[in-house]
Structure formats: structure tokens, C-alpha cells
Amino acid sequence: MALDGDLPRPLDWLNPGSQLVRPSAPRAEAPARRVHLPILQTKATAQPASHRPTQPPLAGPLAAAYTRLRRSPLGKLLRKSKPRPGSGLPARRSIVLLRWARRASQAFFLFLFLWLLTQTAFRGSFSASSGTPVRLPFPVEGFLLADPFVALITVLSSFELYAGLAWSLGIVLLTLLVGRAFCGWICPFGTLHHFLSYLWPAPSGRGSRRVTANHTKSWQTWKYYGLFGLLGAAAAGSVIGGWFDPICILVRGVGLGLLPVLQYLGIRGLERVSASDSLALQQGSDSALDFLSTHVWTSEQAHFHQTWLILITFFAIVWANRMIPRFFCRALCPLGALLGVLSRFAPFGMEKDHAKCTDCNLCLTHCQGADSPQGGVKHQKHECHVCLNCEVACPEDVIKFRFFPGLRSTKAEPDLSRRTAILGAAAGAALVPAGRVANWPDKAYSAKVIRPPGSLEEREFLERCIRCSECMKVCPNNALHPAFLEAGPEGVWTPILIPRIGYCEHSCVLCGQVCPTGAIQKIEEKHKLGQGVPPVRLGTAMFDRGRCLPWAMATPCTVCEEFCPTSPKAIWVEEVWVPKRGAVSRAGVDAAPEQVKVKRPHVDPTLCIGCGACEKVCPVVDQPAVYVTSAGESRSKTNVILLEDSAYADVPVSPG
């Protein structure tokens, strides 16, 4: 067959976005082609018989309900596929199987991700002895460790491939072999977009409009320029790429947003049920709450400071799927862009027989990457998610995925302007000093930027913290929260401790365990407790004597001292006699002031570790009478108060 004669003019090839209007000649040829494929043809002609309209399996109202269900969005899962149009050639069996394997893989990795996210909490165990160190049993941060974009930005900023991030090499190798299969087969955020854009497209995003939406668009290059900008910022010392990384967005959106929202609704709903008079309903809802609190969420309602912005961002990204399928993956995802660049030399790819294409556009209806699978234009390999939908859909034997495909119909690298790319990287790099001029970490210490225990010094911290929120999710006391502007514009969504909401548990090191990049180091209990080494300090507690009950109101309290976890306690009390106003009646003060003995609390700054337990339990709730600020944090050499913190030198070491 004279292939070259059927190919479009070269001019159109350079414009991948254009849908070529093909002459009708190949369509007229179609019947003649069937002669060459007698076996396939018999199958194809036999096809319509098996697709005769079948009677609904049930009669009466049940049948009506079944019909309604089939017409609903969820009914897509029940509908049978339509007869293949055109020549009706069936897809290769291996490709059909591979597509099912892809679907299974997507479901598996999405559930694995969600399961790991729900396990990002210390559940405890009845079989652990009292000496067992408290750690999570699973690598809950696994998806972040395998994320090459996270690995690359932290390597650029810190010149190290930190520990578990070496797993990302696996995804790099996969991409070098088969292209962006991660996006189509593994990425849980991609799967979410894939499923939602399939299930609930907007009316304006169906039918022929969906085909149009799936054409390659010029704005798909945004993500590459974004990638260069984020790499530039990383090279300048700040991994703000975490704002856009798909795994980070998903952990933040689901872990800090969706899951607490579901928890709120679940607890509220089930407690309503539990308040009923029926014993069975009470027991049922109680068991449901028990299960949910021990397996899905935690025993207390989770709160996250400032989550509204995270949730709005998350839902906006998800909502975009209604109009443009996988808008985030196509236009914004920096990880997808990185894998797109890596996929260039992958030996696996698509081969097209343009001559056979009848422009039926079936390949485009379910195209994920908007990578031009249709005939007449070059396949954009760097956009392709290797989902294989196009080959399965093609009734004309045009598309073939294989190793070492003919490259004439493939375009492997994105259409980028070198000048814009360099400018993008430079702009990204310039963002960092711009942000730091406004908020210089060494000059304007924020009292509220209390970093998790084991955090690196602020600059090194910002070189590594990808704002994935794993530490906030795992914190057993709900003490860590995404910052808004407390840590400057560049510190948005980095973790800060808000002791008013929760304090840092004395022997807990879980945030360091789950941190994928080492922004929070994997410290051990002895570093927290100060056994043989100086303890990690987050800041220092201060008393507001105008609000403290014993100081200002002659009322006993000292809950702060009770909760102070160090030994000897950093909060100490002096017993003093203070005047207390006499009994008061309508007539005025009836009695002379009486002398009462109260214990007035003080902080010993040489012993205080800034855990915030005192602030958490202070009964002056709204603006506590004792509060922790970052001053004296052991990670900083300059944000210090005392000349020397030598008080620990003579404290005896105690185990456990």
C-alpha cells in the first residue's frame, strides 16, 4: 500500500493541534481494504449480531429502576459497549488485556494511596511492650518517596538524594522504558481525574465537544515552563514545587481537607443515629464509630488551621475535569512535565497507519493526555499517558503501541520556546530572593514559626520541605498545621506547631519518620527526651502574668506545671501569700481582703523545650496565659535567648 500517498501535507504536521480535514478518498477505499483481511472481516461482520438490543432482564418497576440507574452517571459502568463502527476491526487481544491491567493498576494504586493515607496515624498495638519505640508499621510516605519531581527539586536545592527518595529512580527507569506510564497507570491523583472526568463530565464537555477538548492544545506547554520555573526556584534554595506536585496536592487535599470533612459528617451523622431509642441502632452506630476512629481517621475530630485554601484549590483542580478532562495533568502537573521530558527516549511508543484513519475520532473520545492519537497528525509522545484507550477504540487498525515503533508519526519533544523556558527558570529562581527580601528568615523571626521537632535550620528547612503535610497528618495531637503567611510567602503550607490546638508529645518522633525529604530529620526518642544528648527544643514558654490565674487573680491553678513533661520540670512554682478580694454583695465589698496562698508559675528557660503542653492545657483558653514562641529553638544558631544552655550537663540520664 502506498502509504506516502495517503499522508497529509508536511505543513499540517508541524501544527499538531490542527485537526486535519482529510479528503474522502480513503473512506471510499475502505471496502476494498477489507478484502485483504478476510478473517478479521468475518469477525467484524459478525459483530453487530452480538450487539442486538437486548430485553431488560427484569420486568415492571424493577426494570424501570434499572433503566434509570443505567441512564445515571454511575450507569456507565453497566452499559454495554456500542458496536464498533467503521470497519469494526476488533482491538488486539493483548492490548485489551493490557487496558484491563491498566485499570486494575490504577484502582490498586489509588486504594493503596488512600489506605496509606489513613494509616498515617499512630494506631498503637496491644501486642507492643512498653519499651517498643512508637513508630508506624508501614512506609506511609511511599508515594512521595517514589516521586521523581520531589527527588529532583530537593537534589537541586540540597545537592543530596535523601534516603528513601532513591525509590524515585524506579519511576525514572519506568519512564525511560515505556514513557509516562506513571501518569496513566500509577498516579493516584491522575486516576482520580481520569475517573471523575469519565463519570461526571459537564453537559458542555460531552460528545463532539469532548473530542474537541481532547485535541492537543497549545496551553499544554504551560506545565513545562512551570517545571522550569520550579526547578529554578529549587536551585535558588526553595522547593516551592511542592505546591504543585500532584502527590503533595492529593495528600494535602485528602489528608488535611477531605478526610476531616468526612470525619465531621460521619461523627455528626452517626451520633444522631446513636441518640435514637433503638438499641440495635445505638450499637450499630457505636461500632461504626469505633471502626472509623481506629481504622480510617483518629479518635478526635481533626482540625487544620487554614485548610479552606487547600480545599478550595483541591476542589477547583478536581472540578476542572468537568470541562476539560485531566486539565491538571495536561496543563499544570510538574511531575507529568518532568516525566514527559524523560519519555523522549523511551523505546515503547505508538505507531500510526495514517492511511487507514477514517477520522471517526473514537481514539479522541477517551484520550487522557490529549496527545493527538488520531491519524493525520503526529503523536505527541511526551503528552501520552500510555493508557491504551486509543488503540482499543480504533476500529480501523490505525494505532499500534509497540516497542521501537516507526518514528515518522511521532513527535517526542514538546514545542517549547527556548527563550521562554530560560525566562521561566530565571523567574522561578528570582521568586525566592523576592520572597525572602519581604521576609528574611535571619532577620525577622516569626514567633509563630515553631517548626516540628528535628527540623533543620530555616534555610535548609525551606530547601527540603515540599509542603506534603505528611507530618501534619501523622501528628497524634493535631499540633502541626499548614502555615499561611506566618513563615513568609514562600512558607505557605509548611508545617508550624500551634500549641493552642495541640502540643508536641514528649516522646513522639513520628513527624520525622514520615518526612520524605529530611526537612524534619529522623530523630529518636533520646533526642526528644534529652537522654545523653541535649534535647531538641522547639522554642520557649513565656508567662503572661496579666492573664495567669495565680499571678493575676489569686486563684490556684498550675496545670501548666502538672503537664510540663521534663524532669526536673521547666515550670517551677513559688508559694506566696497574696491578697484576695473579700466577699462581695449588692451592698459592696463586705469583708476585708483575705490572704490566700497560691503557687505562682515560672519558666526555667534552660530546661524548657518549647513543647507547648503548658499552652495547650492553660485554662485561659482564647489567649493563653502561658505561650510558646520560637525563641530558643535548638535548630537555629541565632534565634536564641540564653548565653549558654549548659543546664543539662548535670542532669542524670534516665532510660525509657
Add this chain to the structure above:
Amino acid sequence: MAGRRTSTAPDPEAEAPTIDPALVHLRPGRREILRQTLTTTLLAGASLALGGALYRPPGFEHHPSTSERQVRDFRVAPGPRPTVAIAKSSLDPAELTRRAISGLGGIERFVSRGDIVAIKPNIGWDRTPAQAANTNPRVVAEVVRLCLQAGAHRVVVTDASCNEARRSFQRSGIWRAAHEAGAEVILPAEHRFREMRLAGELLDHWPVYKPLIEADKLINVPIAKHHNLSAYTGAMKNWYGVLGGRRNRLHQNIHLSVADLATFMRPSLTVLDATRVLVRNGPQGGNLSDARDLNQVIAGTDEVAIDAYGASLIGVDATRVGYLLLGQARGLGRIDARDVVEV
């Protein structure tokens, strides 16, 4: 309705263009008028009825406190036996526990066949057994075993911790020890608290930890410790663990709060762990040098007498502990109880 929308395609046979019937002003039929009237009437009536049912007049409602004092009484009938039994001089906490309880007449006096027994140890802190801030897990496990031997249907071990609960349960060793002894260990969670009237002198409405009050028998298994504010903590103050909510306010009048709680919760049996006690830096400790080995377990039915003895163990004069005096004044027990035996 369906008949109104017909094709607007021009009829080839008609000479003049026809008017779209959908544009012709048609009056609804009698049937439709009736249906519409009925619907409107029903909706109006339903709105008024719903509004009336949900109506609340303006004003600030105040529920005056009732004077009736609430009590969760799990006590068993008093016998001729002593009210307090002290077991000493053994290095095995389990044996001490057994001896102390048998000194009172055995566990069968307190637990009947088929009972649901709730055991309330002190699991307040993220501390290991050697740090002596929580009840010794072997004492708890022995009480569980005795209850099951006495034929208890279910034994629940739980507490509403001060530090993070799962960590406190695991690191105190009580989770494992109680589970291995056959108890059901319940971890505190938000939904396990219920707002209740305590109607005490000081404490009125508080969230109460349900697993501790939904039982047939209740056994208090505290540890004797130093306490920074109340000087000593043991059996009576252990009932802080039955409350949820903002317990940090209780310290403003710690003695009256403790007395109120001990009046509200009357356990079947109290087993005070004094195998190893905190003598300073209480109630958390944190340092091994804060604790002393005493190797004693005290069982009894009089919380005041038990605490008076426990206080003496850490060098605190019971007659100077406010809540013990209040407890005695309320008739919860006697500081100078006479029927104390050493077994």
C-alpha cells in the same frame, strides 16, 4: 402538554405558514386548575404546620440546677470483713494483688458470674512502668484475671488519658498486659463521652466517659503518687479520668472537684498500686530517681482510708489533704479507719 410541542417544520401542503401551537395562549383545563389549587393548598398548609411545630418564642432560657446529687453507685453489700487490706513484702505485684483482695474476702465478694466489669487504672501519662506515673500493668492484669476467674462476662479496661491515649496505653504496658489477661481494652475517643449532670457542689454538667459507667461493677485501680497541687494522688483523684472536656479548670478548686467526683463515682472495689511510687515531680515524674520501690498493694472499699494510707507512704499527712477531709465530711470514708488489716 406533550401535544403542544409539535414540529415547526413548514407543512408543504399548507399555503400560509402555520402558527406554532406552542405560542398560542391556551387556558389550562379544569383538571389542571384543580390539581394546581390542591398542590398550592397542601404546600401552604404544610409550610404553616412545619413552622408552627418548629416555632420557638424569643427569650433566654435558663435551666435551674436541680439539687439532687447524682451517684453512680457500684458498691456491693458491706460484709463483716475489713474495709482495707494491705499486702506487703513481695516482689511480685500479681501476688501482692491477689493477697490484698483475698484479705477482703476474695474477688467473689465483688464480682458475680455474668457481670460486666469496668476497670479504671491510671493510664494518664506517656510513661513506662519504671517511671511509676501509671498503674503497674501487672497489678491491672491480675485484677482482670481475678474478675474472669470469678465468672465475669466481660472485663473492660480503660481510662481517659492526659497525654496522647494510644501512646500512653501502649507505653504504660497496660494495653498489652490487660489484653493478654483477657480484658477488652477500650481507647478513649470523642464519641465515647456523653454530657451528664453530676450535680455536685462544684461540678454540674460534664462530659462523662461512657465505658466506665456502662458496667455492672467498677474497680478503681490507681497508683499512689506525689501531686504538685494536691500533694498526693491515688484513689479519689483517679476519677479525673472519668471526665472529658476541659479538665484543666478543675485545678482551680482541686479538692472540691475531687470530692465531687468521688461522691459521683462509687466503685465496687479499689486496688491501690504502691509497688513503685512517685515521691516527687508528680503526677508525671519522668525520671527514675523520682520513684521509690515500696512493694505494697492496698485493696479496700473505703477510698478515703486507702488514700490516707497511700499519702502516708509518700510522706504526706492525710489530715492536710483537702479532698480527704472533704470526703470524710461527706461520709465517703474515714481517714482513721480502724478495720485495716495487713495480710
